[in-house]
Amino acid sequence: MTFAEVERRYWELKQQFDAGDLGEAEFDDALRALMIQDDLGRWWAKARDSGQWHYYDAVMERWVSAPPPTAPPPTAPPVMPPVMPTEHSAAPQSREQGEIAAQSAQPAQWRATSQPELSTALKVIFYFVSFLVPIAGIVLFFVYRSKPAPEDRAAARLFLFLGIIAFVLVCVCPFVFSMLVALAGV
Numbered sequence: 001m002t003f004a005e006v007e008r009r010y011w012e013l014k015q016q017f018d019a020g021d022l023g024e025a026e027f028d029d030a031l032r033a034l035m036i037q038d039d040l041g042r043w044w045a046k047a048r049d050s051g052q053w054h055y056y057d058a059v060m061e062r063w064v065s066a067p068p069p070t071a072p073p074p075t076a077p078p079v080m081p082p083v084m085p086t087e088h089s090a091a092p093q094s095r096e097q098g099e100i101a102a103q104s105a106q107p108a109q110w111r112a113t114s115q116p117e118l119s120t121a122l123k124v125i126f127y128f129v130s131f132l133v134p135i136a137g138i139v140l141f142f143v144y145r146s147k148p149a150p151e152d153r154a155a156a157r158l159f160l161f162l163g164i165i166a167f168v169l170v171c172v173c174p175f176v177f178s179m180l181v182a183l184a185g186v
Contacts, residue, residue, distance in 0.1 A: 003044070003053075003068040006034045010046045038069045059148050116149040123155050130162040134170065137163020 013030050016022040022030070028048065035045045043056040045063075054063040118126070130137025141160035144152045 001034075001036055003036065006036055006044075006046065009034055010051055014051065040069075044068055059146070061148075116151040117147060118144070118152055118155055126155070126159055127162060130159045131166045134163040134167040137161075137166065 010031070013022065013027060013034075017024075017027040031046060031048060035043055037043055038055070042058075045054055045056075046052070047054055047065075052065050053068045054065050055068075056062075057064050126140055130140060137159045141156045141163070144156035144159065147153060147156070
């Protein structure tokens with residue numbers, strides 16, 4: 001199915017829904033069946049009320065309104081499409097619930113790309129490096145802060161924290177040492 005065919009079929013379904021010939025659940029199921037993937041593997045869907053095109057941004061874990069690509073999508077059927085975009089969708093109750101919902105709504109291929117890049121051993125090494133070389137901790141934060149895996153983003157925050165703590169200690173310790181020497185010499 002092409003984007004043009006989905007467009008045509010959406011307006012047919014919307015007309016039937018507006019006329020009362022199609023119930024809400026049936027309309028939503030039909031829209032879910034119309035979701036397609038582009039050649040980059042992004043899922044595209046028409047918004048229920050407005051008919052605008054949206055694609056699912058797996059990195060940001062949200063639907064983004066955009067014009068559809070002009071290249072035809074691959075012919076493979078959808079495996080497990082993400083949750084459809086709506087005009088009035090409610091935000092998740094908490095960040096954790098949002099991450100769980102976003103991960104469960106992602107097709108298997110997206111969940112596979114959301115696996116952590118950092119192994120446990122590499123994290124430990126980076127923790128030591130962040131503490132011993134404060135600027136490295138800050139750089140590692142900027143490298144890993146926007147990764148799709150929550151574990152990588154959490155590690156990035158710890159890299160930054162360790163880098164800042166080490167930097168403060170490097171600045172404060174000489175002052176405290178000089179104060180202690182001055183007090184001991186008196």
